[in-house]
Amino acid sequence: MSESFAMKLIRLFLILIFLISGLMKLINIEEFYVLLCKVNITDIDFLNQVLSYYIPFLEIYLSVMITFRKKKQSNYLLIALVATVFLLFHLYLKQAHPNLACNCFGTKFKFNFISSMIINFFILGSAYYLYQTKILNKSTSTKSPESKL
Secondary structure (H helix, E strand, C coil): CCCCHHHHHHHHHHHHHHHHHHHHHHHCHHHHHHHHHHHCCCCCHHHHHHHHHHHHHHHHHHHHHHHHCCCCHHHHHHHHHHHHHHHHHHHHHHHHCCCCCCCEEEECCCCCHHHHHHHHHHHHHHHHHHHHHHHHHHHHHCCCHHHHC
16 A cells, blocks of 8 residues: 555655754764753763754654655554653753753754754654554455455
8 A cells, every 4th residue: 555645745754854863963962962962861971962863863864764664563662751751851951950952953954942842743743654554465465355345
């Protein structure tokens, strides 16, 4: 069964969001590391360094997964999990450090708190929609020919 235009558009949006976000963080890796240190999620410097590299590569990996493994339901569950963690991070950042920008897309693109939350909710909603659509498509395609009569 081929994808609808809406599904292709949502997938393209997710691919671009994760790819741009990951690449911008890699380009400005030092600034992203400084942000992680300022937020003080962990007092362990080594862990902040690991996270400053791991998060951008995770985002790039997600964009590649969406591009080449689009039929896997687990992709969308992982995206929903990552979006939930990012959403919680935004809420924590707004509460604990209201003057810090999240730099979700590096320092080249600046988004305010509301814009960042809208993007995160859209990612979360898109992942859920694509996951549910895959389940529905899978359940209708696995029905026996007799049940379709």
